[in-house]
Amino acid sequence: MTAIPTTRKLFTLAQSPIGKKLITGLTGLGLTLFVLAHMVGNLLMFAGHDAYNAYGRLIERLGPLFWLVELMLLAMVLTHAAYGIQIFWRRRQARPIAYAEYSSRGEPSVQSLSSRTMIATGISLAIFLVSHLLTFKFGPYTTTILQGEPVRDLASLVIETFQHPLYTAGYTVVLLLLGGHLRHGVWSALQSLGAMSKGAKPMVYGISLGLAVAIAIGFLLLPWSIAIGVIQ
Numbered sequence: 001m002t003a004i005p006t007t008r009k010l011f012t013l014a015q016s017p018i019g020k021k022l023i024t025g026l027t028g029l030g031l032t033l034f035v036l037a038h039m040v041g042n043l044l045m046f047a048g049h050d051a052y053n054a055y056g057r058l059i060e061r062l063g064p065l066f067w068l069v070e071l072m073l074l075a076m077v078l079t080h081a082a083y084g085i086q087i088f089w090r091r092r093q094a095r096p097i098a099y100a101e102y103s104s105r106g107e108p109s110v111q112s113l114s115s116r117t118m119i120a121t122g123i124s125l126a127i128f129l130v131s132h133l134l135t136f137k138f139g140p141y142t143t144t145i146l147q148g149e150p151v152r153d154l155a156s157l158v159i160e161t162f163q164h165p166l167y168t169a170g171y172t173v174v175l176l177l178l179g180g181h182l183r184h185g186v187w188s189a190l191q192s193l194g195a196m197s198k199g200a201k202p203m204v205y206g207i208s209l210g211l212a213v214a215i216a217i218g219f220l221l222l223p224w225s226i227a228i229g230v231i232q
Contacts, residue, residue, distance in 0.1 A: 017090070020083045025189030027080035032186060032211075034073060035178075039218040045231060046222075049155035053146050056154040081126060088119045114184040121181040128174045135161060162226040170222050179216035183209055 012019075020095035057064045059066055114121075136157065144153040162168050189200075225231045 006203045020087055021192040024080060025192040026183050027076045027083075028189045031073070031080060032182060035182075036211075040216055041220050042219065045155065045158065046225070049144075049153075050146055051157040052158070053144060053151050053153060057146065057151045060152070061148060062094050077129070081122065084122055085120065092193060112184060114180040115188070118181060118184060121177045124174065124177050125181060129217060132218050143221075158222070159231065162223040165227070166198075168227050175216045175219050178219075179212040182204045182212035182215060186211060 041055055044055050062069075136154070139157055139161075142153045142156065143150040144156070145151075162171070187204045190204055190208075222231070
């Protein structure tokens with residue numbers, strides 16, 4: 001008998017300003033963990049073609065389990081985007097005339113370029129995600145032999161892709177946008193979840209900045225190593 005009232009309360013919370021921030025924060029942190037894991041997987045390319053292709057084969061062998069993970073990631077992306085746009089639109093309606101000049105008024109509000117461009121960087125990242133999936137996940141399926149069996153030659157696809165200067169340049173721009181998005185998103189999510197006390201704010205700001213820089217650099221190591229011939 002309590003299931004319906006509980007469900008109604010959860011739905012009401014999800015539609016409230018606080019609930020939207022909570023959901024946006026939770027999905028954002030979940031996607032950040034995935035991005036971090038994806039970056040670590042990319043770095044396996046430095047161990048050689050076989051190591052990277054073995055990583056790809058391992059993922060393929062997960063089968064339905066990996067499909068479930070992909071569905072969960074898709075749900076998180078769509079939810080994060082939908083609630084992020086709603087929050088942006090609500091703020092836009094509350095202040096229909098944009099300020100001529102931005103400046104931080106200090107605690108507890110901290111304005112920055114990354115905070116003011118979250119919607120723009122988010123849309124740019126969503127467009128890139130579609131392109132990225134078309135290039136790699138749904139791209140050419142060539143095979144190579146690994147431990148006596150044919151597997152997808154992801155390593156060669158990655159190298160061929162990043163040997164194109166324009167693609168590498170565009171990828172670099174996108175990763176800079178990702179860094180900016182994470183810079184604000186991580187500490188904002190922790191703040192929304194109530195995990196950031198006043199005394200811990202400077203440390204959390206530093207951690208979010210360090211994480212954003214580390215992820216951006218971690219992703220850029222591979223394409224630029226290919227571009228300058230370190231990885232062939």
